[in-house]
Amino acid sequence: MEAVLGYLRAAIERGDYAVGDKLPSEAELCRTLEVSRPVLREALRALQTMGLTVSRTGKGTFVVASTVEDPTFGDYAASDLLEVRRHVEIPVAGYAAVRRTPEDLDHLAHLLERMERETDTTSWVALDTLFHLAVAQASQNPVFRRVIEEIRDALARQSAFLTELGGRREQSNREHRAIVEALTDGSGADAEEAMAHHLDRVRTTLTDIVRPARADSPTEGGPEA
Secondary structure, eight states, X not given: OHHHHHHHHHHHHHTSSOXXXXXXXXXXXXXXXXXXXXXHHHHHHHHHHTTSEEEETTTEEEEOOSSOOOOEETTEEHHHHHHHXXXXXXXXXXXXXXXXXXXXXXXXXXXXXXXXXXOOHHHHHHHXXXXXXXXXXXXXXXXXXXXXXXXXXXXXXXHHHHHHHHOOHXXXXXXXXXXXXXXXXXXXXXXXXXXXXXXXXXXXXXXXXXXXXXXXXXXXXXXXX
């Protein structure tokens, strides 16, 4: 999927498909790139998340931008989502460190163990959102949990995007473990620092993904094997 996405993104950024152009049909792209329809559809969804294309029911996929500016996850732009997360989840982690119950810690430890064993991206993403909800729950402030619930779909979409295109899963597991260790120690400062580091890495990975495609991306014969 990454190879197909890279190929199509590079073609758009080079101008092979200009703004307003319709991409070839799924059947044609599958034949040209020699990939299955599920793989192609994942790449097309990623292009849309990046803001490069839009899918119009019954009409096809159209190019709406030539460069990636600010990916959208559900109802929220990535920049808006990251800004809010820093203002909410960092203090939430601090409160959770001093207010968490033994039950909260057991729940978080269980989620973390499941995440570290999980290899399926979809299942891991679901656990990832549950983890952040559990941290908010441990803060003992229902408003914080409600805020995370409101952006839960966007968090899941962002998590899947970063995991599939940025290889974030193992790194994120390590960052989550650092958060749980800080909560277990009851250190608000350490918990805030661990959450801040986690969100910094999310931002860095996202920035790496949305940078312009490399000039040496394959241009003929489809994506490289």
